[in-house]
Amino acid sequence: MPVTPRWRRRKEARPSEIVDAALAAFAERGYAATRLDDVAERAGIGKGTLYLYFSSKEELFKAVVRQTLVPNLAAAEARIATAEGPTAPLLAGVVRGLIEMAAGPMGAIPKLIVGEAANFPDLARFYADEVVARGFGVFTQLIARGVARGEFRPVDPATAAPLLAAPILLTALWKNALEPHATHRMDAAALASAASDLLLHGLVRQEGAT
Amino acid sequence: MPVTPRWRRRKEARPSEIVDAALAAFAERGYAATRLDDVAERAGIGKGTLYLYFSSKEELFKAVVRQTLVPNLAAAEARIATAEGPTAPLLAGVVRGLIEMAAGPMGAIPKLIVGEAANFPDLARFYADEVVARGFGVFTQLIARGVARGEFRPVDPATAAPLLAAPILLTALWKNALEPHATHRMDAAALASAASDLLLHGLVRQEGAT
Amino acid sequence: MPVTPRWRRRKEARPSEIVDAALAAFAERGYAATRLDDVAERAGIGKGTLYLYFSSKEELFKAVVRQTLVPNLAAAEARIATAEGPTAPLLAGVVRGLIEMAAGPMGAIPKLIVGEAANFPDLARFYADEVVARGFGVFTQLIARGVARGEFRPVDPATAAPLLAAPILLTALWKNALEPHATHRMDAAALASAASDLLLHGLVRQEGAT
């Protein structure tokens, strides 16, 4: 009869379980106000066990950011790179997808980075250069594609790109910071639609337009 | 021989001096990482003097938020209320003004609120309801004005409003959190122009438009 | 028309007013928990003014003890020294008088001394030697007088003396520390009567006594 171990060794699963717990804790209270005890409790492990996987609170925080961001970034870029067809619906789809992502737990990352930028300069740089700039780059390319194909007006793609990103940021912060305390609720899907519509067609009534 | 007094009585000037120093300190390091000693040093006073004017770090933080926000809010609303003429340039002017403000020290406030929302729920509610919602309200009215005058397409003003606010938020956070650590620089004025242009006219090339 | 000064100079009255206020404050909260602000407020003066009359909190405390104790001690001793007649009623009168005094504000002094003895060794010594020992001395003499006159049994006066003092101490502490927080109330006059009765005649029923 095989012995059933009281608990299973999960040496491989542990780090990511801890990171998940830490993301939830950091998202809820912020970096400084999060006690490692809380993270350990959420992860269902002892406090000392954290140190077997992460050498300090700072390292854990960096790991949270990196592990949360990197896969999603790669996925997003891949999706865009393989796109075909007219640019407008493509762009609308990207914006919608990112706004939906921003409304979820991942949206806590910008909040954390922005709040701790001065205390984690290298993280801030990583985020600014590798996430924001790269994200802007994706939008820049999309806009340039539309301009090149004659679908878009000849705007400067690099200057316009942040404007596509802005509603995503707004959603991330609203959903992950303010809405839990606010009276007003926001419909992320409606915002996504309005964002695409407005950014593509503008507010001003055009001659002969809908 | 002039004697250098160890200190001087400043009962009236002190509170706002302290608030200014605290805003700078909080903006730089965040709420938790700011030591009251630092605030006192910035303000050129002793540590205990803070407590003559603010009963705790929390109260000081709340005072910083309130005193920084309230005057600017009132001013912004007043300016809009008295506006005349076509809506498009009016809206462009408002957006430009707010983006410029967001690029300055006041832009640190959203960063602080967003980071500490969970730890200061009443502050988060105040900000969400009194600042964000009211700001959205201003935009909503502006858009409704444009729609009513036949200048704008018949969009839903309340849904579109956050999209005007989003570039302002982006500017505030970029300038006050990430840019100091980033490789890339952002031109706030250019962003303001692009924002107005895009939000008014959209990306998509229109029949017979410029 | 004579000018009416806005307030009267009371350079002479001030110190004792301050001492009174301080006694009340110390009696209420204890030495350490009493803030000089409170004393100043009770005395109706500014905080700095205290330092014109007392060089430190410690000195004020010592002054409170000395000025509260000394006059009463002298008065008590004088009263006894001039006594005439049988010793039993004399002793009863002394005990009654002291128990009544102990029930009043002066009773807070033992509480303060006892609590701060280790922090004010010289005060403790002063109290032990000049108040307690002298008080015991008074009782010792009274008892010796009774023994010498054949009114009392031949007890050792010095050993018996503390037993006359004990009910006074009990009253002082009960009335000034515990009773305000207790469910039970104590009748000081009844205790005084019982003290005299018991100490004079004992509990044990004597042959042919009432």
Add this chain to the structure above:
Amino acid sequence: MPVTPRWRRRKEARPSEIVDAALAAFAERGYAATRLDDVAERAGIGKGTLYLYFSSKEELFKAVVRQTLVPNLAAAEARIATAEGPTAPLLAGVVRGLIEMAAGPMGAIPKLIVGEAANFPDLARFYADEVVARGFGVFTQLIARGVARGEFRPVDPATAAPLLAAPILLTALWKNALEPHATHRMDAAALASAASDLLLHGLVRQEGAT
């Protein structure tokens, strides 16, 4: 070569060790003047370790009082309840036992309570109702027993009871507060004998008495 560990796990022993150290420290300097560092040093532990067992200085103080008092109270009451024989020697034995206890470290408790009554009202109430009143109750019953058996004069037991308690209080405070600073020394055993003798037989010479 034996390694000296920086510390050792003592989870079970710690609380009472800390309470002992705290009693000593509080007894020596009083509540307010005792620094938690001192308590920790006396207990041979680090400052933070205190907080693993007691959530604040106040809680530690309350624990000290409770843990010092409760066992002794129960023991004393039990001893009396099972008594047989004539009341006079029984009462003498109880008084002697309590005076001896009061002369020891436990005698510091009344000093602490009395000094901090206003700052710890619930502790004061607990002490007044559960210790003092209960102690008085024990004496009341003893006296009532003597009266009922015709051994004692028909005094009011409840009024006389505090007089038996008074010498015990005197001893506690003298030994734990004043004597270390006084010139005079007190013989607790002699006081106990004198107390019994006087309270039982009184000062006044009786007809045909010893």
Add this chain to the structure above:
DNA sequence: AATGAATGAGGATTCATTCAT
């Protein structure tokens, strides 16, 4: 590998004391 008891540096807060007014 896992744990959590133990640690102590760090920071918010209080309040006796000083001194410009």
Add this chain to the structure above:
DNA sequence: AATGAATGAATCCTCATTCAT
């Protein structure tokens, strides 16, 4: 003489980190 704004030493308490078990 009187004031109370200003000060900073002193102390409680937290929590990241270590390490005996």
